[in-house]
Amino acid sequence: MTALFPPKEYRARLHRAQQAMAGHDLTALLLTTEPEVRYFTGFLTRFWESPTRPWFVVVPSAGDPIAVIPSIGVHLMQQSWFSDIRCWSAPDYADDGVSLLADTLRGAVPKGARIGLPSGMESHLRMPLDDWARLQAALPDRVFTGDGAILRHLRMVKSEAEIARIRTTCAIADRAFARVPEIAATGVALSEVFRRFQMLCLEEGADWVSYLAGAADQGGYADVISPASDAPLVAGDVLMLDTGAVKDGYFCDFDRNYSVGPATAEVRSAYACALEACDAGFAAARPGARAADLYHAMAQVIGDANGAGRLGHGLGMQLTEWPSLIPADQTELTPGMVLTLEPSAPLPGGRMIVHEENIVITQIGAAYLSAPAPRQIPIL
Amino acid sequence: MTALFPPKEYRARLHRAQQAMAGHDLTALLLTTEPEVRYFTGFLTRFWESPTRPWFVVVPSAGDPIAVIPSIGVHLMQQSWFSDIRCWSAPDYADDGVSLLADTLRGAVPKGARIGLPSGMESHLRMPLDDWARLQAALPDRVFTGDGAILRHLRMVKSEAEIARIRTTCAIADRAFARVPEIAATGVALSEVFRRFQMLCLEEGADWVSYLAGAADQGGYADVISPASDAPLVAGDVLMLDTGAVKDGYFCDFDRNYSVGPATAEVRSAYACALEACDAGFAAARPGARAADLYHAMAQVIGDANGAGRLGHGLGMQLTEWPSLIPADQTELTPGMVLTLEPSAPLPGGRMIVHEENIVITQIGAAYLSAPAPRQIPIL
Numbered sequence: 001m002t003a004l005f006p007p008k009e010y011r012a013r014l015h016r017a018q019q020a021m022a023g024h025d026l027t028a029l030l031l032t033t034e035p036e037v038r039y040f041t042g043f044l045t046r047f048w049e050s051p052t053r054p055w056f057v058v059v060p061s062a063g064d065p066i067a068v069i070p071s072i073g074v075h076l077m078q079q080s081w082f083s084d085i086r087c088w089s090a091p092d093y094a095d096d097g098v099s100l101l102a103d104t105l106r107g108a109v110p111k112g113a114r115i116g117l118p119s120g121m122e123s124h125l126r127m128p129l130d131d132w133a134r135l136q137a138a139l140p141d142r143v144f145t146g147d148g149a150i151l152r153h154l155r156m157v158k159s160e161a162e163i164a165r166i167r168t169t170c171a172i173a174d175r176a177f178a179r180v181p182e183i184a185a186t187g188v189a190l191s192e193v194f195r196r197f198q199m200l201c202l203e204e205g206a207d208w209v210s211y212l213a214g215a216a217d218q219g220g221y222a223d224v225i226s227p228a229s230d231a232p233l234v235a236g237d238v239l240m241l242d243t244g245a246v247k248d249g250y251f252c253d254f255d256r257n258y259s260v261g262p263a264t265a266e267v268r269s270a271y272a273c274a275l276e277a278c279d280a281g282f283a284a285a286r287p288g289a290r291a292a293d294l295y296h297a298m299a300q301v302i303g304d305a306n307g308a309g310r311l312g313h314g315l316g317m318q319l320t321e322w323p324s325l326i327p328a329d330q331t332e333l334t335p336g337m338v339l340t341l342e343p344s345a346p347l348p349g350g351r352m353i354v355h356e357e358n359i360v361i362t363q364i365g366a367a368y369l370s371a372p373a374p375r376q377i378p379i380l
Numbered sequence: 381m382t383a384l385f386p387p388k389e390y391r392a393r394l395h396r397a398q399q400a401m402a403g404h405d406l407t408a409l410l411l412t413t414e415p416e417v418r419y420f421t422g423f424l425t426r427f428w429e430s431p432t433r434p435w436f437v438v439v440p441s442a443g444d445p446i447a448v449i450p451s452i453g454v455h456l457m458q459q460s461w462f463s464d465i466r467c468w469s470a471p472d473y474a475d476d477g478v479s480l481l482a483d484t485l486r487g488a489v490p491k492g493a494r495i496g497l498p499s500g501m502e503s504h505l506r507m508p509l510d511d512w513a514r515l516q517a518a519l520p521d522r523v524f525t526g527d528g529a530i531l532r533h534l535r536m537v538k539s540e541a542e543i544a545r546i547r548t549t550c551a552i553a554d555r556a557f558a559r560v561p562e563i564a565a566t567g568v569a570l571s572e573v574f575r576r577f578q579m580l581c582l583e584e585g586a587d588w589v590s591y592l593a594g595a596a597d598q599g600g601y602a603d604v605i606s607p608a609s610d611a612p613l614v615a616g617d618v619l620m621l622d623t624g625a626v627k628d629g630y631f632c633d634f635d636r637n638y639s640v641g642p643a644t645a646e647v648r649s650a651y652a653c654a655l656e657a658c659d660a661g662f663a664a665a666r667p668g669a670r671a672a673d674l675y676h677a678m679a680q681v682i683g684d685a686n687g688a689g690r691l692g693h694g695l696g697m698q699l700t701e702w703p704s705l706i707p708a709d710q711t712e713l714t715p716g717m718v719l720t721l722e723p724s725a726p727l728p729g730g731r732m733i734v735h736e737e738n739i740v741i742t743q744i745g746a747a748y749l750s751a752p753a754p755r756q757i758p759i760l
Contacts (some may be wrong), residue, residue, distance in 0.1 A: 005605055015744060045593075045605045045606060045607065046590075046592065046593060046605075046607075047593065047605040048698045049590055049591045049624060049698075049700075050699050050705065051502045051503070051698060051700065051701075052501070052502050052690075052693065052697075052700050053503070053745050058488060060635075068744075072605065073605065075602060075603040075606075076603060076605055076606045079606075089687075089689075090704065091501060091502075091690065091704050092708075093501070093708040093709070094705075094708070097503060098689060117509060118509075119508055119509035120470075120508055120509055120510055121432075121471060121473070121476060121510075121511045122431045122432050122508070123431070123508050123512075124504065124506050124507060124508060124509070125505065125509055126432070127527070128495060128500055128501055128502070128503050128504060128506050129499035129500055129503070129504075129505055130499045130500055130526060146509070146510060147716065185585055191587070193586070194587070195582045195583070195585075195586070196582075198578075198582050198588065198589075199579045199582050201582065202576075202578050203573075203575070203579065206573070206575070207571070207575070207576075207607065208578065208589065209588065209589075210426075210429055211426050211429045212426065212588070213425075213426060213427065221453050221689045222455060223424075223455040225425045225427040225452065225453060225456055226425060226455070226456045226459075227383055227424055227425065227426075227587065228587075291438070300545075307469075309469075310432075310471065311451070317418065318430075318431060319429045319430050320429075320430040320431065320432050321431075324432070324471050326473075328472075328473040328474070329473070330387070337387065342652075348470070357452040357484065373440075
């Protein structure tokens with residue numbers, strides 16, 4: 001499976017996790033979501049789209065991790081570096097892996113010891129609440145608690161191998177964006193542009209396109225999360241496409257704007273303002289800076305210093321990850337963090353132009369992973 | 381937003397939910413996942429791909445439901461039939477909607493009354509565990525409990541409007557499968573076939589392609605959930621593609637098999653066996669039958685009567701839904717249920733051929749939503 005990293009990558013992740021666990025007095029981590037499981041195993045499959053089956057990884061504070069998974073996943077999990085793979089035939093209405101997981105935790109965690117689960121923002125527990133109650137009842141003498149944000153801290157700093165993956169995905173989207181003039185013009189329905197843009201991403205090498213948002217409206221747009229309508233592009237529209245394509249399990253997340261026909265002075269000015277804000281965020285992005293510093297650098301350009309929304313975020317195995325570029329986020333940036341810069345320049349009537357780039361924090365500052373957008377809004 | 385149903389569709393869902401709530405002594409339902417929220421609101425966006433923000437819907441036992449959502453979603457939610465939309469600026473590190481949700485529940489649910497959350501198999505709680513603990517602590521005199529499988533029972537029976545959506549999506553995949561000979565041939569990498577097949581689905585009208593699995597191997601395949609490798613197709617391979625394309629928020633989920641070059645007698649026989657099993661499942665599919673009956677009808681053809689795995693499942697707003705076609709599932713089929721029939725014919729060496737169709741239960745039996753596969757394996 002080409003998407004697997006060499007075992008040393010996963011060993012390094014395990015080592016970092018186990019070091020952190022010692023500091024939090026945790027004897028095991030219990031992980032249930034796709035990115036958490038994949039972080040330690042490399043287990044990459046779109047099968048997570050089905051909610052039917054739960055999947056578990058137990059990371060002990062010493063020794064190798066254990067996968068506790070439905071038997072349908074064993075063949076694929078055996079391609080990973082994991083040697084301890086325990087399975088049950090799911091779905092099992094009498095006991096859907098709970099006893100097997102409880103036995104595994106009983107073996108890995110002494111009585112009285114603590115089992116950490118990701119419990120903070122942007123996390124959730126991907127197992128039924130009833131089974132969660134059963135698991136806790138089966139292990140009354142172990143302590144279930146939060147993971148002390150260990151997963152957050154581990155995943156927030158990417159390895160060189162991960163950064164290379166994200167760079168590859170960004171380059172795929174770069175090539176797709178360069179071809180937008182092939183698919184978007186006056187009279188073409190926005191929904192058709194969305195379909196054709198996803199086809200371009202695939203043609204340029206994406207494995208799949210997990211996210212595409214965007215908008216097209218006269219002189220800027222107000223809503224950036226709605227599905228595409230069938231309304232045709234008309235002269236004066238600003239078209240924005242924002243994609244989370246995936247290659248080998250890693251996302252890009254950036255957008256590009258286009259003017260359908262000549263752009264008004266107002267649109268050109270807002271576009272320039274969004275790019276200037278992004279430049280300011282980029283200039284502020286260096287080791288030692290805080291996530292909030294990037295927010296303020298960008299907000300100073302676009303205005304509305306404390307109420308400009310979220311102006312970027314982490315990126316990697318998920319479309320959005322920690323940290324958030326908001327005033328409250330005091331995360332200190334370190335080399336290896338991958339971020340989006342996503343300022344939006346306001347326009348009258350609730351309209352805006354959102355601009356987004358992907359960057360990586362380096363030893364000396366930041367570097368672009370996406371090829372920076374043209375300084376003037378492209379005309380279709 | 382074209383993906384919205386008329387308000388009467390959502391009113392009917394609400395009415396059914398409120399009737400069921402009375403039977404379970406529930407004063408409100410609390411919903412957190414994409415399909416649960418969309419079931420009552422019609423709120424359709426790929427923005428759920430981001431794990432950053434939680435979203436909530438409160439369904440009271442009388443009166444209209446309430447959306448408690450991040451402000452970034454308000455514009456889109458306002459397109460829905462909901463009139464009570466409460467929002468906060470997320471992410472908020474001090475209080476990410478928990479107080480607003482607690483206030484909402486306090487207003488909708490008297491002291492001592494019960495709030496139901498989906499808690500059984502195939503469900504999960506999409507909010508951080510820490511916030512779940514905070515919410516419970518904020519409402520010590522309300523009772524949080526399971527939803528009595530209300531959501532499961534509601535969603536399992538589709539309306540005519542939902543069935544029409546699924547039929548449309550199936551027809552898109554039908555057309556894409558018919559064009560596989562354009563993209564798959566000896567020498568083409570499986571990963572390229574995967575990319576091109578997703579492009580065909582988009583070209584034929586899919587909004588996006590949330591799921592594509594498959595395999596290609598000599599005389600059958602062993603693993604159906606791995607990502608595609610870069611290995612080129614060679615004569616003697618059986619190629620299988622299994623897609624969950626999406627149009628207007630509704631999935632299809634079926635597969636097709638192809639022989640690269642002439643098929644061996646063994647492959648032709650296994651293919652015939654898989655289709656025959658599917659026929660048997662189809663013949664057994666009628667109101668009053670149990671999910672397990674369909675399992676046994678198919679297992680009798682392919683052998684291994686109690687250990688053949690899951691031979692199909694529900695389908696709709698998600699790639700896989702309740703029920704499961706397994707011996708333990710005693711769900712009684714009723715008109716409006718949409719199912720996949722997914723038997724796999726075993727071959728020596730752990731290989732198999734998996735065949736899948738989509739059907740709907742009608743008053744008099746079943747009807748195909750996918751156009752049934754050719755009776756002989758197509759040759760590429």
